[in-house]
Amino acid sequence: MRGYRADRAFDGERVVHGGALVLVEDGRIAGVEPGDAAVGCPVTHLPGTTLLPGLIDTHVHLCADSRPFALDRIPEMSADELDAVVRKSLRDQLMVGVTAVRDLGDHHFAVVDRHLGGDGPTVVAAGPPITSAGGHCWSMGGEVDGDDEARRAVRERAERGAQVIKVMASGGVMTVTTDVLVPQFSDDRLRLVVDEAHALGLPVVAHAHPVAAIEQCLDAGVDGIEHCTCIGPTGISTPPGLAERIAASGVVVGPTLGHVPGMEPPPQVQAVMKRTGMTLEARLAQVGELHRAGVPMIGGADSGIGPGKPHGILPHAVAHMVGIGMSCAEALASVTGAAAKACGLGDRTGRLRAGLDADLLVVAGDPLTDIAALQQVRLVVSRGVEVDLNG
Ligand SMILES: [Zn+2]
Structure with a gap:
């Protein structure tokens, strides 16, 4: 047994006043004690720090290597190169305190088939996103043409061990041959995908930009909507009542905020911004509108x-969540407790609670009053193992 003590703590849902002492044994949290508790095991205590659960990035692409046109270059990689990219992606996530990711x-099932998660972050994976013929991210291998193929695609993902179904309900910015303003599926086919997934016990997360695709997703009964941009030919605008409808539906939105400060958007994104008049300011205001309407949001980037x-990049996404009007505690919950729940990991990680995996993050300062402190990583523990932050 060993302990980690901090003067301040956030348990994944709320502030723990007086700090906390988290006891770790065999990779699990054995107990959570008050910050000043005395115990008979070795204790790591970093003064002036805050202890929180390891973060969860609810929207990643482990096959993508963070370089220009990363998604477009994946098909050119050899299996060895892909291996190296996935390993480095996981490593980069761990270094900032991300101990679980949803891919x-x-x-072509590169992440699902690798059964990742032994010593790195816990991985929940969708496999290739289900998309229309020639649709958004088609080169990942998830094209379907017709109802039978759509149904088969869902079954194949369930059989191979995917834990979530991702469907591309609209075109996307990063596949320039698709139209970000247009839905990719008929109402019926999208509903068929959702019904088939639910019958197999899998949640459905949809990529959707325009209002028409978002409404289609709500009608079809998806569990999560990523991006949820409400973009149209004249920029971003949420029609009256839509935010309230999303809030009432129970759908969790991942607005995929967060980018390297000061970096220009990639040319594909700039093209869409130019075509529609969309601005970052309008986007942040729209996400703020969703938040104020009570839409539950998670912080994947x-x-x-x-x-x-x-x-x-996730800590920057959390800072953006504060920028749109969330409190620091709400923003932190969007990448810990709430994120775990949305990923089906609520009984594994995302909280400081006995019995869960010992996924811990210790940062200097107080992210509950200054969210930038989340970037001052002092210690990361992944399933009870301390991550070498210099390696
Ligand atoms: Zn994505």
Whole structure:
């Protein structure tokens, strides 16, 4: 048994006043004691720090290497190269305190088939996103044409061990041959995908930008919507009542905020911004609108897709969540407790609670009053093992 003590703590849902002492044994949290508790085992106590659960990036692409056109270059990689990229992606995530990730799009089951998670972050994976013929991210291997193929695609993912179904409900910015303003599936086919997944016990997370695709997703009964941009030909705008409808539906939104500060968006994104008049300010205001309407939100960053969104960018996404009007505690919950729940990991990680995996993050300062402190990583524990932050 060993302990980790900090003067301040956040348990994944709320502030723990007086700090906490987390006891760790065999990779699990054995107990959570008050910050000043005395115990008879070795205790690591870093003064002036805050202890919280390891973070969860709910939207990553482990096959993508964070370089320009990362998604487009995946098909050119050999199996060995892909291996190295996935390993480095996980490593980069761990270094900033991310101890669990949800991969929302791999290349031909590269992540699902690797059964990752032994010593690195816990991985929940979708396999190749289900998309239309020639649709968004088609080169990942998830194209379906017709209802039978759509149904088969869901079954194949369940059989191979995917823990979530990702469906591309609209075109996407990063596949320039698709239209980000247009839905990719008929209402019926999207519903078929959702019904088939639910019958097999799998949640469905949909990529959706335009209002028409978001409404389609709500009608079809998806569990999560990623991006949820509400973008149209004249920029971003949420029609009256839509935010309230999302809030009432129970759908969890991942707005995929977060990018390297000061870095220009990639050319594909700039093209869409130019075409629609969309701005970052309008986008942040729209996410704020969703938050104020009570839409539950998680903080995944779409990590790995380019230099502006590398693996390990999540703390910046959390800062953006504060920027749109969340309290620091709400923003931290969006990448810990709430994120775990959305990923089906609520009984594994995301909280400081006895019985869960010992996934811990210790940062200097107080992220509950200054969210930038989340970037001052002092210690990361992944399933009870301290991560070598210099290695
Ligand atoms: Zn993505």
